[in-house]
Every structure is written in structure tokens, then in C-alpha cells.
Amino acid sequence: MTLAPLVRLRKISKAFPGVQALKQVDFDLRTGEVHALVGMNGAGKSTLVKILAGLYTPDSGQIYWRGQPVCIRNPRQARELGIAYIPQELMLVPKMSVAHNLLLNQEPKLKWLPFILDERALRRKAQIILANLGVNCPLDIPVNCLSVATQQMIAIAIALHQQSQVLIMDEPTASLARSDILKLFRIIHQLKDSGQAVIYISHRLEEIFQVADRVTVLRDGVVQGTFATDEIDTSYILRLMVGHRLASSAPYSTISTSSVEALAVKGLTRRGMYEDIEFKVHHGEILGIFGHVGAGKTELLRGIFGADPIDAGEIRVGGVPVRIDSPVTAIRLGMGFLTEDRKGQGLILSMGIADNIALANLDTLSKWGLVDFRRRNALAWNFIRKLNITPPSLNRWVKFLSGGNQQKVILARWLSRSCQILLLDEPTKGIDVRTKAELYELMIDLARGGAALIVASSDLSELMRICNRILVMKEGRLTAHFLRDEATEEEILSYAI
Secondary structure: OOOOEEEEEEEEEEEEOOEEEEEEEEEEEEOOOEEEEEOOOOOOHHHHHHHHOOOOOOOEEEEEEOOEEEOOOOHHHHHHHOEEEEOOOOOOOOOOEHHHHHOOOOOOEOOOOOOOEOHHHHHHHHHHHHHHHOOOOOOOOEHHHOOHHHHHHHHHHHHHHOOOOEEEEEOOOOOOOHHHHHHHHHHHHHHHHOOOEEEEEOOOHHHHHHHOOEEEEEEOOEEEEEEEHHHOOHHHHHHHHHOOOOHHHOOOOOOOOOOOEEEEEEEEEEOOOEEEEEEEEEOOOEEEEEOOOOOOHHHHHHHHHOOOOOOEEEEEEOOEEEOOOOHHHHHHOOEEEEOOOHHHHHOOOOOEHHHHHHHHHHHHHEEOOEEOHHHHHHHHHHHHHHOOOOOOOOOOEHHHOOHHHHHHHHHHHHHOOOOOEEEEEOOOOOOOHHHHHHHHHHHHHHHHOOOEEEEEEOOHHHHHHHOOEEEEEEOOEEEEEEEHHHOOHHHHHHOOO
């Protein structure tokens, strides 16, 4: 392996409103190397690679490419240098064919009619691109008809066809089966052998030792160290990742739970997503579910709420077995769901605050099919004031609100319906520190008022602050169950990797 640095990042800093994402970060990548980047949620991993990929610009610091200082202002400049970014959410055109995705913006044209696509040449070139990677799949079907694993291979093929020297892979195995992971690892080793370099981000630490030459640990935007993988072990990486928490992240006082069962699931299964899940949550309790991306947390909550079908298992509400075949049924049973994708699934962005709050209450706010706007406005104003939603406006489109205020609008929708069981999926994702604290206080108050909350999060420190109990999920299964005061973050994390 050549030791000459291909890429160097020196003293890179980046801040967002309320958050210092990176602080004086040094990082380098050698030709023919796989360099892993690890850290807890919010450590700054994605911010760092997005700077290298031209998606963000650093506030300070310098990037060097083959020893020369460069300024990467946009993704096109990154691609021209030879840097390809493969995000966890793959940037493919879903309804376009495999062949057209592989050669997007590089489609061959007929020589005598240069404005007409040469379909035969397109297919021939696409076949060669896939063959070079050892991928065999139909060229004519839309990529959204392929498995996630095959889509991942298509994204890698595109990057290699662009003659990329650096591939950035962000959680590439999060949604892959074991057989597909092994296939991906073989491809990464082929890339190394051909002289390409890979930045590999993963929460699964066992993968780091299978595929990486070196590992850099980030915590709170600061590099904790860079090590050869044969000189370090998992327990030491965990200690560096967790570190010592600040006083501001001390847990809230313990909430007294009742003995009254609010929700219970037994043997809950959806094939390929989660299997044989069993737990109970009581009124007045906050139950945390911790797991990394792809662990099955989101799919589990969607199954409980009736948004996705379940294949087996039992759900009880208030001790009574129920069949939840749709969100409408869940809502009638007193359940509310704050989805991880608040913009895509939780809100109607081009509607006002009042309309979004009222969505779950149209049955009580309407008469003869017409909404009583006076009652709707009174309901909305009550929760705008109670939750401190800003700006305090009934008709302000929610797409113009901050992430924290968007979350408050969704919570207001369920609180206005007096839901006693709340499923919260990554409730503080993308929210600044101050608004996080407000939401924590709100969740605590709801539990003290008798509501049962299930909070799924990949932010372990968050769950340690607010939850009575924490369940751990890995690859669709529950692997551990802790009372908050019984375990350390390091111990809990060890069951999720």
C-alpha cells in the first residue's frame, strides 16, 4: 500500500446554528487504503465527508489533493477531482432504468443524429460497467425495482465509471443482508488492490476490523485519535466514542411509573425487518429503543401504528388484544406517531400550522362535512401557546418553520387528541440544542401526566437522559434490556454493534 497521502484535511471547522459540528479536524487518506470514520450520532462524521464531497464548505481549514491546496465549492468540483460520495440514501433516479442511471448525463448519441440517444450503445456500455464490478442485473428495469443491495452496487459502479479515486461510503451495510455485506467487502478489497481509496463510515464496529486499514474516532466534532486497525480493539474505540459526558447532559430525575399496562407486544414479526419482538410499556413511563441505522426501530414503530403490515404477533392496548390494520385504528385506540421523516410523512408542508394540528381531529371539528374554523383556530392557538410554537401564526406554512417547531406541530396534533400512547421516532433529529431541551421537558411532562411514550433513537445519550428503561435492537432483534440506572453508555452500545 502506498503511504503517500492522496487527501489531507487540516484544521477543518464547521458550525451550524447552535451546533459546532467540527472543531479543528485533521484527517488524511492514502492511496489504496480503506480509512474508517466512526463516532456516535452527531459526532461530525457526515459533516466531514460532505465537506470533502463539496456539499458543505468549511468555516476554516484547508483541503489538500495530492499535496496541492484545493477549494471544493460544490459536488461537481469534487467529482472532477475524483471524489465520489455514496450516501446512505442513494442518489439514484428511482424510475429510470439501470442503464440510464449508469450513464446519466453521459448517454451516447447516434453519430448521424447527435440529438438522439443510441440505445444499443447505451446498453453495451452499461453492461461493460457492471461486468467490471461483477454485478449481474437487468439493464432495462427501474432501479427502484431492485433490492437495496443491488442499488448499492449500481451506485458504486457509477462512481467507478466516473474514474473516482476516492469513494466515500456512508453506512453502506445498514440495509444489507449478510451475504450482500460479504459481496460488498469483496468489492472494497478489489478497489484497494486497484489503487482506489475508500472512506468507510459505519456504526457496526466489527466491520471496521474486517475491511479497514485505519480508523479515526470522532466525538462531538473533535478527533479522538487515528489508529491502525491491528493496533486497537473494539472496547478502546467504544471508550473513545463515548468519552465523558458534560454536566448539561445529566439525566432528568426518575419518572414514577404506574403499574397499569398501556401497550404490550408479543412475538411481533415482519419478515426481513424485525422478528419476535416482545415488550411492555406502562402509563407514566418513557421506554427507549436504541439501535443504529438499519436496526429495525422505525419499521417496528410503523408496524405497531398500523402504517405497515405485520406478519405475526400480538398487540395489546390497555391489556386487551387488538388488531391494528391501519393508522386510523391506532388513532382510535389513543395512539399517536411522530415519524422520523417529518417532512415527507408527518406534515403537509404547504399547509398552515392550524391545518396541520387539526388533521387528526377533523372528525370532532367538522359537522356535515364542513370544518368549524372557529373551533379549529381555538384548538390550534391553545397548543401554539402551550408548546411555544414560533412564529405564533395559524396560517404560516409549516415548511417555513424550523425543525424543532415542525416537531412541536406534530406533537400538538396528537396532544390535541389526548393520545395516551405516543410513538416517537428520532424526535430530536436535526434539531438545535435549545429546542432539544424543550422537547425533553415536554416528553417528561407528558409522562408525568400519565402518557406512555416509546422513543426510538440512535442517540444513546438522549435516551439515557429521559427514559426509565432502554431496549437495544440490532438487525431486527431485541438484544438487551436495561433500567436506565443499571448500565453505562459503553455497555449498552456493545449490544448494538
